[in-house]
Amino acid sequence: MTRSYPDYDVLAKWDTVSFDDKTRHVLRKRLGETPPRRFFSEEEWALMEVLCARLAPTPQRGGPVPITCWLDARLHEGDTEGYRIEGALPEAEAWHRGLKAIDEQARTDYVRPFIALDVETQVILLKRIQKGEVDARVWHGLKAGDFFTSTLLREVVGIYYAHPAAWSEMGFGGPASPRGYVRMGLNEHDPWEAREAKPGGARKPRGSGVA
Amino acid sequence: MSTSASPHDPVTPRAKDGRAPDVFVPDGWVPMRCHADTEEVDFAIVGAGAGGATLAARLAEKGFSVVCFDAGPYWRPLEDFASDELAQEMLYWTDPRITGGADPIALAGNNCGKGVGGSTVHFSMVSLRFRPEWFKSRSKLGYGYDWPVTYEEIAPYYDQAERALSISGPVKYPWGPPRGPYPYRPHEVNAPGLILGRAADRMGIKWCSTPLATVSAPHGKSPPCVYRGYCHYGCSTNAKQSALVVWAARAVKAGAEIRDMAMVGQVETSADGARATGVRYHREGEWRVQKARNVVVSGYAIETPRLLLNSATPKHPNGLANSSGCVGAYLTTQSGPGVWATFEEDIRWSKGPPNMAVTEHWNYTDEGKDFHGGYAFMSQGPLAREWGQNLATSRGLWGEDLQRGMADYNHTMGFVPVGEVEPRACNTVTLVDDEFDQYGLKIPKVTFSYSDNDKRLIEHSVKFMGHMLDAAGGRDQWRNDDTSHLLGTCRMGDDPRTSVVNADGRSWDIPNLWVCDGSLFATTGGVNPSLTIQALALRCADRIESLARRGEL
Numbered sequence: 001m002t003r004s005y006p007d008y009d010v011l012a013k014w015d016t017v018s019f020d021d022k023t024r025h026v027l028r029k030r031l032g033e034t035p036p037r038r039f040f041s042e043e044e045w046a047l048m049e050v051l052c053a054r055l056a057p058t059p060q061r062g063g064p065v066p067i068t069c070w071l072d073a074r075l076h077e078g079d080t081e082g083y084r085i086e087g088a089l090p091e092a093e094a095w096h097r098g099l100k101a102i103d104e105q106a107r108t109d110y111v112r113p114f115i116a117l118d119v120e121t122q123v124i125l126l127k128r129i130q131k132g133e134v135d136a137r138v139w140h141g142l143k144a145g146d147f148f149t150s151t152l153l154r155e156v157v158g159i160y161y162a163h164p165a166a167w168s169e170m171g172f173g174g175p176a177s178p179r180g181y182v183r184m185g186l187n188e189h190d191p192w193e194a195r196e197a198k199p200g201g202a203r204k205p206r207g208s209g210v211a
Numbered sequence: 212m213s214t215s216a217s218p219h220d221p222v223t224p225r226a227k228d229g230r231a232p233d234v235f236v237p238d239g240w241v242p243m244r245c246h247a248d249t250e251e252v253d254f255a256i257v258g259a260g261a262g263g264a265t266l267a268a269r270l271a272e273k274g275f276s277v278v279c280f281d282a283g284p285y286w287r288p289l290e291d292f293a294s295d296e297l298a299q300e301m302l303y304w305t306d307p308r309i310t311g312g313a314d315p316i317a318l319a320g321n322n323c324g325k326g327v328g329g330s331t332v333h334f335s336m337v338s339l340r341f342r343p344e345w346f347k348s349r350s351k352l353g354y355g356y357d358w359p360v361t362y363e364e365i366a367p368y369y370d371q372a373e374r375a376l377s378i379s380g381p382v383k384y385p386w387g388p389p390r391g392p393y394p395y396r397p398h399e400v401n402a403p404g405l406i407l408g409r410a411a412d413r414m415g416i417k418w419c420s421t422p423l424a425t426v427s428a429p430h431g432k433s434p435p436c437v438y439r440g441y442c443h444y445g446c447s448t449n450a451k452q453s454a455l456v457v458w459a460a461r462a463v464k465a466g467a468e469i470r471d472m473a474m475v476g477q478v479e480t481s482a483d484g485a486r487a488t489g490v491r492y493h494r495e496g497e498w499r500v501q502k503a504r505n506v507v508v509s510g511y512a513i514e515t516p517r518l519l520l521n522s523a524t525p526k527h528p529n530g531l532a533n534s535s536g537c538v539g540a541y542l543t544t545q546s547g548p549g550v551w552a553t554f555e556e557d558i559r560w561s562k563g564p565p566n567m568a569v570t571e572h573w574n575y576t577d578e579g580k581d582f583h584g585g586y587a588f589m590s591q592g593p594l595a596r597e598w599g600q601n602l603a604t605s606r607g608l609w610g611e612d613l614q615r616g617m618a619d620y621n622h623t624m625g626f627v628p629v630g631e632v633e634p635r636a637c638n639t640v641t642l643v644d645d646e647f648d649q650y651g652l653k654i655p656k657v658t659f660s661y662s663d664n665d666k667r668l669i670e671h672s673v674k675f676m677g678h679m680l681d682a683a684g685g686r687d688q689w690r691n692d693d694t695s696h697l698l699g700t701c702r703m704g705d706d707p708r709t710s711v712v713n714a715d716g717r718s719w720d721i722p723n724l725w726v727c728d729g730s731l732f733a734t735t736g737g738v739n740p741s742l743t744i745q746a747l748a749l750r751c752a753d754r755i756e757s758l759a760r761r762g763e764l
Contacts, residue, residue, distance in 0.1 A: 057614035086311025161599035180437030
């Protein structure tokens, strides 16, 4: 049984002492802006949108979280971790080559671009890429499994879990400054924490998020 | 003033024109003594982290003139730090680097800081002493290398560091030589820590609340910790006793100049190569040279050897202070495999500092090991983004599988050790000859592989931590692999043929060139290094004062 926090919205704490000005500034930007396409080509952008839909969760409430635009901004600004594994391509080149290879792999195996495949086939192909079960000629020296896990998946998930909708869904406390927490022991909760739904609805979750 | 630290959005230095940021006041300033480049100062210190800022403060308090450089910004935590994992990546060193070897070390947020305070701005505040025998591990325990100092020589400086940082810890610490209570009372242990305690009790081993460098009661302008849990992303309340809040503030008050946004590219040497004469640094778009009677390199275990290697001259073709060939060699890290499990209980491990309970059982128990060395391990508290990336990259979860995995976040707990790693000459920091950073400097390459002994230690820790999680009632265990800390690339020793500096951090080759940071470590032990780095810096300051008095500087 998957745990859930159906009545928890981390943003309900926006005007409380769990949020400070700097945090509000950062999140206002993340929630309100849509950076333009600068790094990806139109084709790459369209492919990324589909990859994000497969790789990132979709929150039960509120629909998909924007990921491609923020990834584009990070890569355009070179705002990533800076280091790379010896022998690996520089980051920008790895992204361009990796996305091209995913599409070429789809064309090689299914005679269609990746985005034209049905969802089930996309998932099957991505699982193969994750395991490195690919046609090496299509990948031109790039290690498919490494690109999938360490570059593509890591970045997509890193942007998804920087979004408040993802925090609400998993019951994560989120911003906590200047007020942190008081009740820290096992099964202890402060009133401004998420309430977990009990199995079978035996106990209706108490209102949460605002205090 | 803009404080975005995106690499393409350069930050104007704050510390200049006779003032430095007041870390305790939004938009606040404190007066700062400033020096002209042409003025030959007593000490130019490269890096304002646990080594450099500590040394800067103590040397200034002893009356030396000091300029301490840092490549990154001078933060005011109250106005600059968000409660946000992604935005706070601005604290990391993200300049281009290559990482290789059989077990490449993840860099950036894992182990590197950029900015005044260095990585102590985002460290986990665990403040443990070395086991005394580790300073002589070859002689006393039969492995590794002997340091040129003893525990007894360092102990007074551990005391001094613990007082300066107001370490909050137990009244009675269960391991090591008898000692008094920590300066501040221990923090209340959070749920993950209580689970570690429950497991330890059932296994019959000792545990305690972790001595932490975040205050449990007010200290100066630092309020008590509010347990917000974002410690790895900068402390927005100043409860954390980072080098930024403690030592940099003390340094400026005592008359040191801290020069932020100033990347040092070379240590300059005299024509005959016998003396260091200053540092060449990049600030506000231009290269400048600060004259100094002594240069101290405190850039941590990658940037310190990189700077010495990048400072090569015809007199020192292999880099400065490198007649032994040890600059950049004997790189160590600490192994940190994680073991994780889910629990029926509601744990909420995002609350409180990430490592609130510890056991040093395997640091102080020598029987029952199939390896040399030791490890401590602590309860953990990763936040949402870090945990999502861990589940994705370590367990291969994505889409709905990831969503289901993350739904257990509040019911998950785990242990991560700080595992001793063997210092080996084959693990190195070297220069990449054909790739340059934004300053035009050769970028560093980190090469690392675990030894067989390291692997046995890792497997021992994984097995033992797994038993602990079983004993505590955890289900569905899994593991991942990681490291923490970087040490040992300019090690201290008694022999100029096999070490870079002596026990004071003074280089064997150039008497007015010093090293003061984690690269000094001859061995790593099984505890987080920050307290030992600060103790070494405090000792170095006293030694410099004594040498100066005797005219031996």
